Amino acid sequence: MNPTITLILLLPLVIAYTVLSDDFYAENPNLIILKNDTCMPLIDLEPKIVFNYFCGITKTPRPSGKLHLITKYLEEFATKHYFEFKKDEIGNILVKVPASRGFENSKSLCLQSHIDMVAEKDEAHKDFDFDSQPIQLILDEGWLRANGTTLGGDNGLGMSLALSVATDPTIKHGPLELLFTVDEEVGLIGATGLQKGFVNSHHVLNLDGSFSPIIIGCAGGKTTTGTLNYKTETSSGPTLGITIEGLRGGHSGVDITKQRANSIKLLARILLELIVQHVDFKLVSLEGGGADNAIPRYAHAFIRVHDVKKVQDIVSTIAENAKIEYALSDPSIKISTQNVEGIDDNIVHDDAIKMILTLNALPHGCTVLNLEQGHNKARTSTNLASIKTADGVFTVLTSQRSDYDSERDEITNNVISVFKLAKFEQVKVDGVYPGWIPNLNSALSKTAQQVFKTLFNKDVELTTIHGGLEAGIITTKIDDEYNADAISFGVHVDDAHSPTEKFRVADLEPAYNFIKALVDALK
Ligand SMILES: *[C@@H]1O[C@H](CO)[C@@H](O)[C@H](O)[C@H]1NC(C)=O
Ligand SMILES: *[C@@H]1O[C@H](CO)[C@@H](O)[C@H](O)[C@H]1NC(C)=O
Numbered sequence: 001m002n003p004t005i006t007l008i009l010l011l012p013l014v015i016a017y018t019v020l021s022d023d024f025y026a027e028n029p030n031l032i033i034l035k036n037d038t039c040m041p042l043i044d045l046e047p048k049i050v051f052n053y054f055c056g057i058t059k060t061p062r063p064s065g066k067l068h069l070i071t072k073y074l075e076e077f078a079t080k081h082y083f084e085f086k087k088d089e090i091g092n093i094l095v096k097v098p099a100s101r102g103f104e105n106s107k108s109l110c111l112q113s114h115i116d117m118v119a120e121k122d123e124a125h126k127d128f129d130f131d132s133q134p135i136q137l138i139l140d141e142g143w144l145r146a147n148g149t150t151l152g153g154d155n156g157l158g159m160s161l162a163l164s165v166a167t168d169p170t171i172k173h174g175p176l177e178l179l180f181t182v183d184e185e186v187g188l189i190g191a192t193g194l195q196k197g198f199v200n201s202h203h204v205l206n207l208d209g210s211f212s213p214i215i216i217g218c219a220g221g222k223t224t225t226g227t228l229n230y231k232t233e234t235s236s237g238p239t240l241g242i243t244i245e246g247l248r249g250g251h252s253g254v255d256i257t258k259q260r261a262n263s264i265k266l267l268a269r270i271l272l273e274l275i276v277q278h279v280d281f282k283l284v285s286l287e288g289g290g291a292d293n294a295i296p297r298y299a300h301a302f303i304r305v306h307d308v309k310k311v312q313d314i315v316s317t318i319a320e321n322a323k324i325e326y327a328l329s330d331p332s333i334k335i336s337t338q339n340v341e342g343i344d345d346n347i348v349h350d351d352a353i354k355m356i357l358t359l360n361a362l363p364h365g366c367t368v369l370n371l372e373q374g375h376n377k378a379r380t381s382t383n384l385a386s387i388k389t390a391d392g393v394f395t396v397l398t399s400q401r402s403d404y405d406s407e408r409d410e411i412t413n414n415v416i417s418v419f420k421l422a423k424f425e426q427v428k429v430d431g432v433y434p435g436w437i438p439n440l441n442s443a444l445s446k447t448a449q450q451v452f453k454t455l456f457n458k459d460v461e462l463t464t465i466h467g468g469l470e471a472g473i474i475t476t477k478i479d480d481e482y483n484a485d486a487i488s489f490g491v492h493v494d495d496a497h498s499p500t501e502k503f504r505v506a507d508l509e510p511a512y513n514f515i516k517a518l519v520d521a522l523k
Contacts, residue, residue, distance in 0.1 A: 041139035045505055047512050049168055053160035058137060058152060063119035063130040064186045064291075067091060070115045074180055081167060090182055090193045097166045097176035099523075106174025106523045110201035111165060112474060113158030113208060114184030114191075118291050121149040122499040123245060123298070143494075145502035153493040153503045155184070158207030161490070161515055171516055174523040177201050184208070184470055185293060185497075187223055187431025191470035194477040202482050203444050203522055206471035209488030211511050212452070216445055216487055217438030217464035218472065219253065219378075219401040222412050223292050223431035226358075226419035228394040230351035234344055235282055235304055240311060241338035242270060242301045244288070248330050249297035249498040252383035253401050253467035256295070257366045257376050259329040263299035264288045264384050266322060266335065268359035271301060273314050275356065281305035283352035284343055289386030292399040292431070293468075294497040296385060304346050312337055347389065355394055358422040359387065362398065367411055370403065370466075378466040380407045382415060396424075401466060403435055436472020436486075438464055444485040444522075451517045456510070462487075489514070 039055035062070040071091060078085035078095045085095040093115075099106060119130035125148030136147035145151055162178045165171060179199050181190030209215040244263040249255075267288060274281055281303045288299025305311055319335040326333055347355070362384050370379035380402035388395050398415050402408035412429060419427045439445070445462055452460040471486035478484040491511045493503045 038134045041137045049164045050160045053163045057156040059134040064116040064183050092190045093180040095178040099175045100172040103174045103523045107202040108175040110177040110204045111162040112179040112206050114155045114181045116183050117152035118150050118185045118497040143502045151501040154496040155208045157491045173519045188433045191473040197479050204486035206488040207490045209490045210492045213461035213463040216462045218436045218469040219403050219466045220435035221401045221468050223399045224415050225428045226396045226424040227426045228424045231348045232345035235346050239340050239343050243336050244299040246332040246334035247297040249295045251496045252293045256381040257378050261326050261330040262364050263296045267299040271356045272360050282346035284346045285389045292385045354422045361418045379403050382411050442485045445487050451521050
């Protein structure tokens with residue numbers, strides 16, 4: 001249906017709901033968060049308006065693919081403030097905020113953020129339900145993090161900043177478009193699926209970036225999945241669990257040069273060593289990792305084996321080596337074994353060998369450095385992200401990134417080659433998006449640099465990153481006459497995509513001040 005018609009039809013319903021609902025958290029910027037609930041840690045934090053919205057967003061479940069509640073939250077926001085809004089077929093939302101009086105003819109500015117978050121949790125919180133539970137916030141020596149889960153600062157902070165700019169009575173601005181995209185974390189689906197002209201602004205401020213430097217370009221990516229059908233047979237005997245945990249993980253783009261361990265690689269190394277040392281064992285199951293854009297922190301295998309002592313010796317040797325190899329980059333790796341009962345079918349020998357060799361052969365990490373940028377930056381990388389054996393199918397999920405689409409395709413083909421050599425039945429490539437090529441003569445980035453200098457009395461660098469950002473895709477979806485230009489700016493989030501995700505509370509105020517000043521300069 002035409003989104004305008006949908007809007008007209010739904011409007012009375014939405015208004016009725018809003019009038020009845022007294023449970024809308026963030027509508028009034030002057031209200032302090034006073035509820036005795038999961039937002040308690042935010043009570044005294046500044047800027048209040050931004051933390052108010054962050055509270056509402058944090059309480060609203062929004063794992064990728066399950067965005068109906070956060071969509072409702074945004075629709076309520078728009079309705080409450082009498083802003084026009086529309087939704088496209090895949091769920092992207094555009095809220096139109098009229099210009100302040102006198103600035104109706106200014107160039108229009110799009111403030112863009114994504115509404116989904118990566119749902120990662122640590123072992124102690126494995127029962128946490130991202131579909132229904134609010135994120136539990138913890139204020140820890142000036143940092144805000146969650147209780148054993150991802151925080152959703154990526155990109156809840158961007159959303160909060162956009163909602164704040166739209167409703168802060170102290171800001172004068174031109175016409176604003178608040179663009180909220182779906183499922184960025186699973187392959188930039190919202191941005192990629194935008195129809196041309198759904199959003200039409202001269203300037204795009206993507207709020208998923210870092211505070212300083214300002215980002216003006218990024219790597220492109222692909223997701224590559226291989227599946228192998230396997231057979232099982234019934235066997236008996238003692239069963240041993242092998243568990244790899246305690247890894248730092250992190251973002252498969254921006255953290256990929258940090259030499260952190262990959263739990264799946266460590267597990268594969270142990271299983272290969274069992275083969276090399278002629279241990280007589282049968283593989284029962286494999287599991288590890290999570291989202292395609294998170295470096296895996298956990299991996300687990302069950303094996304059926306009699307010589308448990310021999311396996312434990314091999315495990316402790318590899319654990320000792322890992323301790324030395326990752327002493328600086330990943331110091332808390334824990335590798336353990338567990339004796340368990342009652343697991344019967346095992347994977348037949350030939351299929352088990354294919355799996356173990358595949359995981360050892362698959363590349364992981366930064367494969368090409370970006371020497372042009374003069375420091376330790378990735379140009380091309382691949383992440384061995386997750387593995388799973390279930391119902392006779394072994395699934396391996398990987399993701400590739402590169403500044404150059406040609407190099408991204410080459411590393412993808414390397415991964416595919418490994419799958420093909422091991423006779424995987426199916427290899428699927430999706431989540432394909434191009435790199436965002438930097439525009440070094442952009443008027444928007446020059447204005448941003450000036451505003452930064454005026455506000456903070458220091459220069460800000462412009463740079464490109466190895467993560468995926470939607471900005472470059474979005475500008476291609478804006479009608480040509482706008483000659484749209486984008487930059488990416490935001491609050492730096494540490495360990496994004498991992499349960500240790502956190503940000504420094506004190507970083508939010510300068511970020512908000514910068515955005516306010518930029519909005520003012522562009523009006
Ligand atoms: C919050 O509620 C809990 C019980 O639900 C109570 O024990 C605690 O004292 C309350 N805290 C405040 C600050 O009101
Ligand atoms: C974190 O979660 C655990 C397990 O649910 C709970 O016992 C603990 O009280 C929580 N900590 C905080 C600070 O909320």
